[in-house]
Amino acid sequence: MTPLLEVEDLRITFPTRHGTSHPVDGVSFSVARGELLALVGESGCGKSLTSLALLRLVPPPGQIQPGSAIRLDGTDVLGLGPEELRSIRGRRIGMIFQDPMTSLNPVFTIADQIGESVRAHQKVSKRAARARALELLQEVGIPDPTQRLDVYPHQMSGGMRQRVMIAIALASEPEMLIADEPTTALDVTVQAQILELLDGLRAARGMAVLLITHDLGIVAGRADRVAVMYAGRLVEEAATAELFARPSHPYTKGLLASVPRITGAVTRLTPIAGTVPAPTAWPAGCRFHPRCPAALPRCATDDPPALPVGNAHRMRCWLAEAGRA
Amino acid sequence: MTGSLWRLMLRALTSPSGRLGAVIIALLTLFVFVAPWLLPDPSAMPDLMAGAVPPGAGHPFGTDQLNRDVLSRVVSGGQISLSVAGLAVLLAVTLGALVGGLAGFYGGWLDSALMRMVDGALAIPRLFLLLLLVAVWEQMPLGALVLVLGATGWFATSRIVRGEVLRLREAEFVLAATALGAGPGRIILRHLLPNVAGPILVAATLGVGDVILLEAGLSYLGIGVRPPTPSWGGMILDARPLLTTAPWTSIFPGLAIATTVLAVNLLGDALRGALDPRSA
Amino acid sequence: MSTPLLEVRDLVKHYKATGFLARKSPPVRAVDGVSFTVGKGETLGLVGESGCGKSTVGRTILRLQDATAGSVAFEGKDFFALQAAALRQARQRLQIIFQDPYSSLNPRMTIGDAIAEGMEIHRLAPRGEIPARVARLLEEVGLDPDYSTRYPHEFSGGQRQRIGIARALAVEPAFIVCDEPVSALDVSVQAQVLNLLADLQARRGISYLFIAHDLAVVRQIAHRVAVMYLGRIVETGPTEDVLARPAHPYTKALLSAVPVPDPNTQRLRIVLPGDPPSPSNPPSGCAFHPRCPHPAKDARCTTERPLLHQIGAAQVACHHAGTAP
Helix, strand or coil: CCCCEEEEEEEEEEEECCEEEEEEEEEEEEECCCCEEEEECCCCCCHHHHHHHHCCCCCCCCEECCCCEEEECCEEHHHCCHHHHHCCECCCEEEECCCCCCCCCCCCCHHHHHHHHHHHHCCCCHHHHHHHHHHHHHHCCCCCHHHHCCCCHHHCCHHHHHHHHHHHHHCCCCCEEEEECCCCCCCHHHHHHHHHHHHHHHHHHCCEEEEEECCHHHHCCCCCEEEEEECCEEEEEEEHHHHHHCCCCHHHHHHHHHCCCCCCCCCCCCCCCCCCCCCCCCCCCCCCHHHCCCCCHHHHCCCCCEEEEECCEEEECCHHHHCCC | CHHHHHHHHHHHCCCHHHHHHHHHHHHHHHHHHHHHHCCCCCCCCCCCCCCCCCCECCECCCECCCCCEHHHHHHHHHHHHHHHHHHHHHHHHHHHHHHHHHHHHHCHHHHHHHHHHHHHHHHCCHHHHHHHHHHHCCCCCHHHHHHHHHHCCCHHHHHHHHHHHHHHHCCHHHHHHHHHCCCHHHHHHHHHHHHHHHHHHHHHHHHHHHHHHHHHHHHHCCCCCCCCCCCHHHHHHHHHHHCCCCCHHHHHHHHHHHHHHHHHHHHHHHHHHHHCHHHC | CCCCCEEEEEEEEEECCCCCCHHHCCCEEEEEEEEEEECCCCEEEEECCCCCCHHHHHHHHCCCCCCCEEEEEECCEEHHHCCHHHHHHHHHHEEEECCCCCCCCCCCCCHHHHHHHHHHHCCCCCHHHHHHHHHHHHHHCCCCHHHHHCCHHHCCHHHHHHHHHHHHHCCCCCEEEEECCCCCCCHHHHHHHHHHHHHHHHHHCCEEEEEECCHHHHHHHCCEEEEEECCEEEEEEEHHHHHHCCCCHHHHHHHHHCCCCCCCCCCCCCCCCCCCCCCCCCCCCCCCHHHCCCCCCCHHHHHCCCCCEEECCEEECCCCCCCCC
């Protein structure tokens, strides 16, 4: 069966004053129907840009390079005309962002904004759209939804606004939801609410989800598969249980060792040395080698391809070949 | 501080329009202040019988009805116009930074009082204010004109500076300086002013264009720079009767005004662009 | 224990509403009666969600904002009673590190000048010696001493945070307010900064008030913890006791909401309903009662404000703490 979404060798470039930047540089992955894939990485790794590229929303002057392929259900998204592109954006693929304040239009009421999304995809009367908006507000767990229909975004809390964003994304019954750091701007107790809501919606609707996050904690026990990004590339990919049981890429291991834990003995953290390189000057060879505690001599010169390290578990690291992973 | 202003300038010069503006301003200034040694004395013995001679050899811009060389007059008029504008803007910007800085830093009643005063002043058109002053003081000397242009030109700058200072006052690096034990003087001089220098430079550059136009307007009305001191506005006034018979007598000073203002505004816009981090 | 280094008593900070019709609206009770002590060489973690007043506590005790009421004794002396000149002098001993590594450094000042500023103000070293001292401080926080002539924009977020720490250390303080110092950093860099803070404490015996929203981070660094909700401390005690056996229902919920990067951890998930209420209109009685999941919640919770009382090693402000799960 073909996956719902396939990304092949995605490359995005930006011209800058300091030369061409390559923030996304050869990323391939796929998402099956109903699957939750988590794309994990630190700031500047290219994860958000990758998600924007799926809907061809890369901000200018950024460009998706020829040779990249994005297929939704076998249809080449990069080859679509403007009209066909609109039939995908917000219709077959919904998207929610980190900041629910700037993603909502401050001068329209909640009912207007959800209704607009409903009417963009279905030919229904304004009254029917309003009724649908009410249903959606109920579905995303907003208390007193009838009263909330006519308020403006600034009258709601951050968590409520994120629920509204989810309602807007759901209005067109999308097959896939892209959630770009959906809870990063929220307090932990509110984050727990939103994550619970997303889990419930996914179970009820059988929707595929691409979850973009920096937090391995919200991935564990939630995602089906995890893809770890570093310096514009996927460095490790595996089923969630497998990845946490056998993290293999030194970067993934380093990330896990950096996170303070809430249980177990408190031990000194083991950070990753150094800082993330700039996308205008990725290191030669393996991009992680200058920070890697396990680097081999060849890592400085030879760029490792994606190598198998287990069942559906791959990583871009020479240690896989050396059998030392 | 000077280093960061220099960097701002360099960044402004990366845009073509900014470069064009800067080059024109540099050439104009150089020309206006160097050329007098090479050109005939504009106040030289006029040959009243010759009348206005059209542009040609000897007089590239022609001569006026008193047979004075128009090029020489444009150059010495430029000295006056540019100096008046430069000094007036320097005064305006200093006053604006001072008032805006005080209002923003101390806030409270001082801020309210200063800003209500500025609101009031901004409600009166500047030209009207100037006409009023000039009407009261008929034989205003050049120095006083500079003072008056400067004293009526700082209102907008003070608002910009106040806004920036208000924003910066809450910035964590200012809190950090307070926590280190820095007093108000050190905070204003080392932390606030260097960070508003950019916006002040932009306001100043754009202000030069305004003042050149204002001064030309006043001189054209005969109440700005007064004869025999040459100025671009005054030259156009003198040339009015010759508009049809000797158009070059008004075209060249007019072109000088337009070119200068255009160049200053191009540079000012480029500086503003360079200041905005989003355009970087 | 003898006199603590810092003793905060009944600290209150109310913000008056400003603007049109301001007199009619109630003040915002950002901090509403907070007391705690910090011993020499000790770290107190102050935890809570946005709007709970934790950052305001940090800023009012340093007198970066004026307190509405309450007292702060530092090294046994009344810090709030100091006049302007004496206050500037005393500030040498109490420093602060901020969350945002971008706004906490003056963009127009080299980092060497920024670090030297405190030494100049307090004349801690002859002019000629300052560059050498700056170099030593840069080394101490893990940066290249040659960086001192560079400007902040040339550094990454983690490096800027180190510069902010060096600036605070320059005046040899006894106490540092760390206001969410790692919240804006990527996990790998966050671990570097947490380790640095721990090392500095071990070497110099500095005390920290460590303000954070992340309980896992606080657990890593704090000896004792105080949990804030809506301007008050609801639970405080030794970190291990509070996190292993939380007594206040809010602490329990906060703890359960911490994402754990381990799919095998079986944890009780408590998802609180609603959002934190507004500090301009706090609920009557116990401020937490509208969201409280405690089964024994009763009328008393809505009318009578619970005070901190000893339960085991901790102090808890809940009428029903210790009665049921």
